[in-house]
Amino acid sequence: MHTLPIHINELPKQIDHHSNILLIGSCFADNISERLKQHKFNVLANPNGTLFNPLSVANSLDSYVEGKQYTADDLFYLNEIWNSWTHHSDYSDIDRQAALDKINQSQTKAHEFIQSATHIIITLGSAYYYQHKELDIPVSNNHRAPAQWFEKRLLQVNEIVSKLTSTLDAIKAINPNVQFLCTVSPVRHIRDGVVENNRSKARLIDAVHTICEREDSSYFPSYELVIDVLRDHRYYDIDLVHPNYLATDYVWNQFTQACMDSDTQTLMKQLKEITIARSHKPRFPQTEAHKKFKESYVQKIKALQQQHPYLSLNEELSYFEQD
Numbered sequence: 669m670h671t672l673p674i675h676i677n678e679l680p681k682q683i684d685h686h687s688n689i690l691l692i693g694s695c696f697a698d699n700i701s702e703r704l705k706q707h708k709f710n711v712l713a714n715p716n717g718t719l720f721n722p723l724s725v726a727n728s729l730d731s732y733v734e735g736k737q738y739t740a741d742d743l744f745y746l747n748e749i750w751n752s753w754t755h756h757s758d759y760s761d762i763d764r765q766a767a768l769d770k771i772n773q774s775q776t777k778a779h780e781f782i783q784s785a786t787h788i789i790i791t792l793g794s795a796y797y798y799q800h801k802e803l804d805i806p807v808s809n810n811h812r813a814p815a816q817w818f819e820k821r822l823l824q825v826n827e828i829v830s831k832l833t834s835t836l837d838a839i840k841a842i843n844p845n846v847q848f849l850c851t852v853s854p855v856r857h858i859r860d861g862v863v864e865n866n867r868s869k870a871r872l873i874d875a876v877h878t879i880c881e882r883e884d885s886s887y888f889p890s891y892e893l894v895i896d897v898l899r900d901h902r903y904y905d906i907d908l909v910h911p912n913y914l915a916t917d918y919v920w921n922q923f924t925q926a927c928m929d930s931d932t933q934t935l936m937k938q939l940k941e942i943t944i945a946r947s948h949k950p951r952f953p954q955t956e957a958h959k960k961f962k963e964s965y966v967q968k969i970k971a972l973q974q975q976h977p978y979l980s981l982n983e984e985l986s987y988f989e990q991d
Contacts, residue, residue: 676889677926681786681787688712689710689787690778691704691711691789692714692728693789694718703920706943712785715732726832726834730835738768743768750764751809753808756808757811788849789849789850792851794860795868795869796822798820825878832879848879851876852890853891854890893918893922894919898918938968942968945961945965962988
């Protein structure tokens with residue numbers, strides 16, 4: 669594939685299977701976290717659900733540092749469901765206490781995780797945010813509330829830098845050795861308008877590069893890889909907005925090369941082979957050939973466990989050992 673060349677700096681403190689990785693932000697965070705999980709990394713992704721604007725990301729990280737616990741008064745009832753203005757609808761529920769329990773369980777886990785995280789990957793999607801007029805607060809998700817409840821605003825670069833700097837400093841106060849990796853989502857927010865989306869992305873890119881002048885922060889060019897390197901509609905889904913599998917796979921490969929050393933990449937290939945074998949659906953599971961196939965993977969997993977006892981492969985081992 670002939671593409672525009674791009675230089676990607678290696679991550680100063682590279683990711684390996686001893687790392688604790690917190691990912692937060694838009695769709696890129698979800699996509700990368702799923703691939704990291706498939707390769708058996710220790711990951712916590714989006715404890716508030718998918719977030720797009722810098723204020724929501726920063727406020728969520730602040731709440732993890734503080735160990736914030738929500739109360740019933742923090743929830744609101746709309747469309748027969750209990751919701752939180754700071755959480756994705758994944759945390760909504762028809763039962764108020766169930767919604768609150770999901771939120772606080774996630775908060776507790778995030779508070780514990782952020783204190784020992786080795787890497788925090790922050791992905792920003794849009795510089796636009798919505799301010800609830802009556803409550804005078806920024807919201808992370810409007811939960812299909814009437815549009816007249818909100819005022820749409822575009823953040824200034826200095827606002828983004830100031831807010832994120834304060835948040836990163838608060839994290840460093842409880843976890844001095846953490847490494848930050850910032851990126852901008854290549855997904856276009858077409859609902860804002862094409863011109864408006866580009867204006868929004870420009871502010872995010874400017875702000876993130878200012879943040880990445882810190883010694884503890886690095887930049888990964890997921891936006892540039894899709895928009896400038898691939899820059900072809902064949903790399904997009906049918907909506908012409910979301911990168912398709914080919915594009916996300918390309919970005920993932922660039923991510924692993926920049927953020928992981930050769931030993932980790934070799935181990936990842938072995939783990940991927942096991943994952944693929946685990947998902948294999950045999951036509952004739954009682955044949956001797958399939959039994960030998962399963963036994964070969966039992967041996968491979970046991971060998972990996974002996975070499976890397978910190979890996980969690982019990983589920984895969986149990987699958988291949990069962991009759």
